[in-house]
Amino acid sequence: MADHSPSVPLLSMQNIHKSFGEVDVLQAIDFNVTDNEIIALVGDNGAGKSTLIKIITGVHPPTSGDIFFKGQKITKHSVSRSRSLGIETVYQERALADQQTLWRNVFAGRELTRKFGFLKVKEQRAETQNLIRKHMGFTSKAINTESMVLSLSGGEKQGVAIGRALYFEADLIILDEPTMGLSLSETKKVLDFVQNIKDQGKSAIFISHNIYYVYPVADRFVILDRGRIAGEFCKKDISQDELVEKMVRLARTGSLN
Amino acid sequence: MKTAGIRQARLEISITAVLAGVYLLFIIGNPKVFTRFDIYYSFMSTIPFFGIMALAMTLVVTLGEMDLSFPSVLALSTLIFGKIFIATGNLWLAMVVCFMVGIAAGAINAFLIVRVGIPSLVATIGTMFFFRGMVNVIAQGKGIPLVKAKGTFLYSICVGRIGGVIPAQAIWMLVLGLAFWLLLNRHKFGSHILFVGDNKESSRMMGINVERVKTIVFMQMGFFAAFAGILSTFEVTYFWPSQGQGYLLTTLAAVFIGGTSVFGGMGTIFGTFVGAIIIGSLEAGIIAIGLTGFWIQLIYGLIIMVSVSIYAMLLKKRG
Numbered sequence: 073m074a075d076h077s078p079s080v081p082l083l084s085m086q087n088i089h090k091s092f093g094e095v096d097v098l099q100a101i102d103f104n105v106t107d108n109e110i111i112a113l114v115g116d117n118g119a120g121k122s123t124l125i126k127i128i129t130g131v132h133p134p135t136s137g138d139i140f141f142k143g144q145k146i147t148k149h150s151v152s153r154s155r156s157l158g159i160e161t162v163y164q165e166r167a168l169a170d171q172q173t174l175w176r177n178v179f180a181g182r183e184l185t186r187k188f189g190f191l192k193v194k195e196q197r198a199e200t201q202n203l204i205r206k207h208m209g210f211t212s213k214a215i216n217t218e219s220m221v222l223s224l225s226g227g228e229k230q231g232v233a234i235g236r237a238l239y240f241e242a243d244l245i246i247l248d249e250p251t252m253g254l255s256l257s258e259t260k261k262v263l264d265f266v267q268n269i270k271d272q273g274k275s276a277i278f279i280s281h282n283i284y285y286v287y288p289v290a291d292r293f294v295i296l297d298r299g300r301i302a303g304e305f306c307k308k309d310i311s312q313d314e315l316v317e318k319m320v321r322l323a324r325t326g327s328l329n
Numbered sequence: 330m331k332t333a334g335i336r337q338a339r340l341e342i343s344i345t346a347v348l349a350g351v352y353l354l355f356i357i358g359n360p361k362v363f364t365r366f367d368i369y370y371s372f373m374s375t376i377p378f379f380g381i382m383a384l385a386m387t388l389v390v391t392l393g394e395m396d397l398s399f400p401s402v403l404a405l406s407t408l409i410f411g412k413i414f415i416a417t418g419n420l421w422l423a424m425v426v427c428f429m430v431g432i433a434a435g436a437i438n439a440f441l442i443v444r445v446g447i448p449s450l451v452a453t454i455g456t457m458f459f460f461r462g463m464v465n466v467i468a469q470g471k472g473i474p475l476v477k478a479k480g481t482f483l484y485s486i487c488v489g490r491i492g493g494v495i496p497a498q499a500i501w502m503l504v505l506g507l508a509f510w511l512l513l514n515r516h517k518f519g520s521h522i523l524f525v526g527d528n529k530e531s532s533r534m535m536g537i538n539v540e541r542v543k544t545i546v547f548m549q550m551g552f553f554a555a556f557a558g559i560l561s562t563f564e565v566t567y568f569w570p571s572q573g574q575g576y577l578l579t580t581l582a583a584v585f586i587g588g589t590s591v592f593g594g595m596g597t598i599f600g601t602f603v604g605a606i607i608i609g610s611l612e613a614g615i616i617a618i619g620l621t622g623f624w625i626q627l628i629y630g631l632i633i634m635v636s637v638s639i640y641a642m643l644l645k646k647r648g
Contacts, residue, residue, distance in 0.1 A: 181535035
């Protein structure tokens with residue numbers, strides 16, 4: 073997987089600005105992810121976490137600033153470009169289509185096709201079946217490749233979104249609020265999955281506003297506040313309680329210390 | 330537990346049952362007419378004109394969009410078809426330009442909807458008047474006789490009678506029905522139509538080019554309106570400036586009684602095909618069983634109300 077020099081970070085964002093019309097959502101963001109590192113991106117609602125993610129994944133281009141992936145500068149910003157580089161995303165909205173079958177959802181936007189763009193329906197079904205049993209850990213017979221997303225629970229939907237990201241073997245997996253709206257046992261599954269990414273030698277950005285969930289699995293914490301990076305801490309330098317304390321202080325006073 | 334496949338099968342079984350019911354009524358009501366080939370011959374020659382547009386419209390509706398301008402696109406492209414044929418005598422050239430006009434009209438719709446951001450229902454009300462207005466201004470109320478086209482090769486493959494009994498347009502509708510089914514259910518582009526119609530934001534996040542999908546779908550609608558225009562103009566070998574006007578509601582009715590959801594994300598080509606047959610047989614059937622023409626709209630309405638109620642109930646029982 074290390075097809076770039078180890079001294080170069082996997083992902084490097086330099087002086088990123090993003091504005092939507094008059095509103096500056098992100099200002100002067102410098103952000104790095106190294107190999108086999110789990111980063112927790114934390115911050116309040118509206119801090120700009122989701123926008124930062126959408127820039128990494130190519131949904132939005134940055135207004136200014138440079139992005140390097142494996143040392144290579146990204147000049148063309150699109151979802152398919154980011155994906156082909158090896159960035160997969162599990163979106164907060166999950167990016168599923170409710171009335172479509174799982175086998176269509178898993179391969180949405182990058183269908184397995186034969187000549188003239190016709191679908192390899194059999195292969196898509198078989199791969200989806202595999203994914204459901206192995207990676208998503210669904211044992212319930214009620215869920216199969218033909219199930220519509222709308223018949224799944226929140227945790228199951230998250231399982232599909234995560235399983236999909238895993239299927240395409242990315243080097244960097246981004247999880248945007250993956251535990252939101254999930255039960256405790258479902259949350260545990262998601263955290264196991266993040267640990268799994270780490271064990272496989274890959275990197276992840278885990279976005280959450282719940283420190284208690286991200287602390288055990290993350291290596292480094294990046295705190296985003298009103299479009300700026302307010303602070304960065306390695307896990308060995310800060311305890312969970314100190315981190316929570318800093319976040320509370322930031323919300324109240326606008327400063328970490 | 331309900332799968333998408335089961336849901337779709339239920340819709341398709343329902344519409345087939347409606348078709349069987351309607352035909353049973355016709356056969357009981359007038360066995361003499363409905364057990365002979367003549368009436369079916371007549372259906373095969375008239376249904377494809379709007380049936381083909383209904384197939385194309387199914388993609389538009391599956392996308393969660395609407396197009397009201399296609400009867401005007403039909404008229405405009407066919408007017409140009411007639412003008413070029415009269416001026417040059419070259420039927421193939423006329424056909425190519427006719428298709429180009431249809432596609433261009435679809436592209437104008439797509440531009441207003443995708444780039445300018447007007448809801449498709451509103452945008453195509455505008456273009457419906459605009460394109461019809463262009464026809465009126467150019468044609469100045471006059472029709473174009475196309476008798477000279479009769480007997481040409483193009484005429485034969487469009488509306489000739491195969492073996493003297495099967496109207497070629499019926500074969501076109503059958504072949505296109507199959508092609509549209511494959512496109513929507515077995516092609517990457519169909520998958521994208523379903524995904525965009527279901528959830529635009531998810532599609533964008535999954536890297537589907539939403540704008541491109543919409544543009545192509547509106548352009549194919551224009552193309553098939555032009556094709557239906559050529560067929561219907563050939564059939565009567567005359568172009569009228571009011572051409573296509575009767576097809577607006579029959580086409581949409583065929584799509585909706587077929588079971589395609591107006592909310593997008595779900596469409597059935599089979600349903601539309603059967604829906605077109607139902608809508609296209611009602612008028613003759615109602616007369617044949619001895620009711621007066623005054624009953625036609627009432628029965629149209631009844632069938633639409635019943636079938637869409639069945640679908641609404643099928644969709645409500647989810648889980």
